[in-house]
Amino acid sequence: MPADRRAINAPDKVTTARHQFFSQRKVPEALVSTTILKSWIRCSQLGHDTARPPVFEPLEARNLRERKEQHELLRRLYRMELQTLLRGARATGGIVVLSDPEGTVLDAEGDVGFAGKAATMALRPGVVWSEASIGTNAIGTAIHERRPVMVRGGEHFHEPHRDMSCAAAPIFDPTGTIMGVLDLSSHASAMPPATLSMVRLIIDQVEHRLFNDAFNDLDVVRFHTDPSLLGTARECILVFDGDRLVAANRYGLKSIAREWGDIGHTRFSDIFDAPSPGYVFGNSLRFRDNGIAHCRLHLRGGRVVPTAIPGAAEPEPEPISADGSAHDSGTAVTEPIPWPKPWFDSHATVSLNHAVRLVDADVPLLVQGETGSGKEAFARAVHACSSRADKPFIAINCAAIPESLIESELFGHEEGAFTGARKNGARGLLREANGGLLFLDEIGDMPLPLQSRLLRVLQDRQVMPLGGGRPVPLDIRIISATNQDLSELSRESRFRDDLYYRLAQFTITLSPLRERVDRRLLIERLWAEVSRGQTRLPVDVRDRLAAYEWPGNYRELVGALRALAALGGANQMSLEQCLPQALRTPSTLRLDSEQTDRGLLQHHTQDVIRSALEEARGNISMAARKLGINRSTLYRHLQRSITRQ
Known part of the structure; x- marks a missing residue:
């Protein structure tokens, strides 16, 4: 007999399980899930009888x-x-159901035909679908289990409900209290296996929105090991009152191996390598076990710390009116325009x-990148994290110090070591960096004789000042940077091979600004800092800035924005008139808006989606509109991202 024929004639597992449990009073072995079996046992203990339909009494209209x-x-x-x-419900001929924490159905919408059938089974607003009222069902069992549940056909306790399948999951508030249950029900044979996953994806969005503007007087830490998921419903969120954990989402608790009951009993320092969120600098969060996650902090009072570097000034924003316009005094900016923090x-x-x-x-690092691409800012961020x-953190530009002085500046000198030497000598930058990090910028321009001395220092871990004296032990970390190809310089004998291999044990290349896919978002963030929030950047100006090639990269862009802030603040000309001459010439612009939205989505999908979700603050509909795609397409991209994790 063919195998498929035998499968068709095989006893139905659920039917067999029901017969063993309800008729023979036996516990069915491996025929239904443990969740369903435990629910059947509970419902039997509550007095439910499959021979009698459940008795229910819907709420009156006023009470509902x-x-x-x-x-x-x-x-x-x-x-x-x-x-x-x-859309998912209608595709399977089903309905979407929302209940309160007790299982009372609040809303039921979807396929008209199935809605009528569901109503005859009491799946309609005003009816309580708890296990105590209805028996085993997805809503009631999800409430009891506090987790997503799928109940198919005959897995329901009562016979009348065998014609439908249901997938439900609880919705938790930030303290772990069930707010309600979301359910998708359809004909027993029509529900695809992925239904529960779709329900959970929607609940992720609902729970994520609960944190929007809800904890302005507390410290909100958003983090993830995958930075592309920051700003999405999959990010981890923890909320602290001082150093005490007071709220979280499910992903946040899972990431720190905690349960809802640990809220209120967990300290920031129990999890992270810092006493409280206020002591976190940079966009990386270090766990006590030395793991690292990308983070974005919203500290109490509304201060956002996305990529703060210690020592960077925090500009005080000027008041903004309800319509978004700045309160303008009519005077020119008299204070220096701030340099914004880097945004990676x-x-x-x-x-x-x-x-x-x-x-x-203690692995020496070489950072490569074009001029102005933020190599020193990157090194400072590494130090801060x-x-x-x-x-x-000691930075030295090997190309800026005269060759006659660089040796004494770097290695230090004793008094009288040479004509013009400082009285009492000088420690030198290597000793100044002792215990910390030394950043050697433009390392490719270091003279060859000094390269051999630097190599000796790195090998011996000690430095000998000019003019003699005892060697001084060193405990430093080294980051070097260059806009040149050191391997090529090495082949041309303009850079020592042995020093190159010592410094470049790992190489990181920073992309030029023109390759960043989130230029518009970057420009808005930088503008908010350099303008101190006094004026909004017009969309056409932002798009023109975003479309420019920026050969000087981050440094050139920041310079242009600071100039715009200074000139535009005088209120004597529009911001468009203040643009650099190169940006007023259409031929210098690389991409128009439509190309940016469509082309970048095709080639850099993950980054573009993340940026769009950040701009839309997690609003799927708004993000989809920004990307020029429909919501279902965006959901598919998000699901693929989840699958790849």
Whole structure:
């Protein structure tokens, strides 16, 4: 007999399990899941009898209306995702159901035909679908189990419900209290296996929105080991009152191996290598076990710390009116325009996390990149996120110091070591960096004689000042940087091979600004800092800035924005008139807006989606509009990203 024929004639497992459990009073072995079996046992103990249909009493219209009002926040967040759910429900001829924490159905929408059938089975607003009222069902069992549950056909306790299958999951508030349950029900044979995953994806969005503007008086830490998921519903969120954990999402708790019951009993220092969120600098968060995650901090009072570097000034924002316009005094800017903090994209952030691990492990690092691409800013960020953040960061530009002085500046000297030597000598930058990090910029321009001395220092871990004296032990980490090809210089004998291999044990290349896919978002962030929030950047100006090639990279862009802030602040000309001459020439622009949205999505999907979600603050509909795609397409991209984890 063919195998498929035998499969068709094989006894139905659920039917066999029901017969053993309800008729023979036996516990079915491996025929239904443990979740279903435990529910059957509970419902039997509650007095349910499969021979008698459940008795239910729907709420009166007035009471149902009051119940809906009590859960208006839940219903509002649910409606934001309703259309996506309804498409899934109608595709299977089913309905979407929202219940309150007790299992009372608040809303039921979807396929008209199945909705009528569901109503005859009491799956309609006002009816309580707890296990105590209805027996085993996805809503009631999900509430009891506090986790997603799928109940198929005959797995329901009562016979009338065998014609449908249901997938439900609880919605948790930031303290772990069940706010309600989201359910998708359809004909027993029509529900695809991925239904529960779709329900959970929607719940992720609902729970993520609960953190929007909800904890302004507390410290909110958003983090993930994959920086592309920051700003999405998959990011980990922890909320602290001082150093005490007071709220979280499910992903945040899972990432730190905690349960809902640990909220209120966990300290920041129990998890991270810092006493409280206020002591975290940079966009990397170090765990006590030395793991690192990308993070974005929203500290109490509204201060955002995305990539802060210690010592960077925090500009005080000027008041902004309700319509978004600045309160303008009509006077020119008299204070210096601030230099903004660096903003790293996801690729640079991954490199930053790698660099921190390398520096902490005492692996010399070489950073390559075009002029102005942010090599020193990157090195400072590595220092700020490393275990040596409270130790010195000493930067030396090997191309800026005269060759006659660079040796004494770097290695130090004793008194009288040479004509013009300082009285009492000088420690030298290597000794100044002792215990911390030394950044050698433009290392390719270091004279060859000094290269041999630097190599000796790196090998011996000690420095001999000019003019004699005893060797001084050194404990330093080295980051070098160049815009040249050191390997090529080495082949041309303009850079020592042995020093190259010593310094470049790992190489990180920073991409030029023209290759960043989030230029518009970057420009808006930088502008918010250099303008101190006094003026908004017009869209056409932002797009023109984003489309320019920027041969000087980050440094040139920041310079142009600072000039715009200074000239535009005088209110004597529009910001467009203040643009550099090169940006007023159409031929210098690389991409138009439509090409940016479509082309970058095709070639850099993950970064573009992340940027769009950040701009939209997690709003799927708004992000999809920005990307020029529909919501279902965006959901598919997000699901693929989740699958790749």
